[in-house]
Amino acid sequence: MKYLIWFLVILLAIWAFKRSRRSNSDAPQAPTAATPATPANMAVCLHCGIHLPQEEAVMGEKGQYCSTEHRAAAQDRNPV
Secondary structure, eight states: OHHHHHHHHHHHHHHHHHHHHHHHHTOOOOOOOOOOOOOOOEEEOTTTOOEEEGGGOEEOSSSEESSHHHHHHHHHHSOO
């Protein structure tokens, strides 16, 4: 009976120790507000229809293209 009481006291001490450690590590931290990225203006390639950022678009006579090859292909297909 004496050993059973000591065993229960030791188990209680271990449980209390683990619980105190867990509550310290799980303490809620202040959430940091992530600044959302500003959306980029998008352009559509008139040849293939892909969307790309406006600053990466290649300007042609009829509009915007994703590459110089598509600008040339569109002009060859539909000469002015």
